[in-house]
Amino acid sequence: MSDAVTANVTVPGANGLHMVPCSLIAQRASKFVCQITIRKGNTTADARNIFELLGLGAAEGTDLECKASGEDASQAVASLVDLFESGFEGHAHRTSN
Amino acid sequence: MKLNEFVVADAIVPDLQAASKEDAIRVMVASLKSSGAIPEADEEGIVAAILKREELGSTGIGNGVAVPHTKHPSVDRLVATVGLSKAGVDFASLDGEDVFILFLLVSPPDRPGDHLRGLENISRHLRDQTFCSFLRQSSTKQDIIDLLDEADGNQPSK
Numbered sequence: 001m002s003d004a005v006t007a008n009v010t011v012p013g014a015n016g017l018h019m020v021p022c023s024l025i026a027q028r029a030s031k032f033v034c035q036i037t038i039r040k041g042n043t044t045a046d047a048r049n050i051f052e053l054l055g056l057g058a059a060e061g062t063d064l065e066c067k068a069s070g071e072d073a074s075q076a077v078a079s080l081v082d083l084f085e086s087g088f089e090g091h092a093h094r095t096s097n
Numbered sequence: 098m099k100l101n102e103f104v105v106a107d108a109i110v111p112d113l114q115a116a117s118k119e120d121a122i123r124v125m126v127a128s129l130k131s132s133g134a135i136p137e138a139d140e141e142g143i144v145a146a147i148l149k150r151e152e153l154g155s156t157g158i159g160n161g162v163a164v165p166h167t168k169h170p171s172v173d174r175l176v177a178t179v180g181l182s183k184a185g186v187d188f189a190s191l192d193g194e195d196v197f198i199l200f201l202l203v204s205p206p207d208r209p210g211d212h213l214r215g216l217e218n219i220s221r222h223l224r225d226q227t228f229c230s231f232l233r234q235s236s237t238k239q240d241i242i243d244l245l246d247e248a249d250g251n252q253p254s255k
Contacts, residue, residue: 059210
């Protein structure tokens with residue numbers, strides 16, 4: 001029923017996963033009911049928790065694993081992969097912070 | 098990167114009196130200026146840049162915490178200060194709650210890695226409820242410095 005769905009993503013943008021991308025990830029993740037985590041090496045963050053996402057300290061080019069389990073896991077992972085691949089577009093380019 | 102490597106001890110505001118988000122940012126930037134961490138001539142520019150960043154989305158990220166920040170060419174290394182508001186400040190936070198703990202960061206534009214490591218470090222500590230609770234109970238600069246030292250894994254330095 002709740003087999004985990006995973007996908008690998010790479011951090012875009014020279015600024016890495018700073019506050020704007022982390023906020024966007026948390027917002028996007030909150031639209032789903034499944035559990036979603038983002039993992040960098042041995043550190044795992046709840047994708048809805050900005051503190052944990054920022055705590056990854058993921059710089060540009062870092063490989064991350066996005067993992068979800070629950071009823072809408074596939075959609076959630078696909079949606080987050082889209083977000084990474086868009087380069088957090090529509091927001092990231094507006095901020096140099 | 099440790100907290101006490103970029104938090105400017107002299108610029109800490111243990112009893113932040115601010116009626117609004119803009120007030121809070123102004124007081125904290127002024128404190129960085131008074132401590133010599135940023136040039137006086139750039140104070141207004143830094144305040145404006147931080148306010149502009151807030152327009153993109155509040156840096157009030159929940160748990161009573163806000164991390165207003167900007168990049169600015171007037172600094173050649175990441176500098177930050179801490180402000181504690183007893184009354185709470187309406188920061189238009191993501192969770193709708195007032196903020197009581199503020200970390201304000203100014204970083205050089207050409208060093209995104211430092212900015213990210215600063216945010217990483219602060220976030221790791223601020224997701225710890227015990228740390229937040231002790232921080233909110235701090236009433237002097239020294240209390241806060243000791244707490245940051247402890248969080249950094251150091252013995253409090255006297």
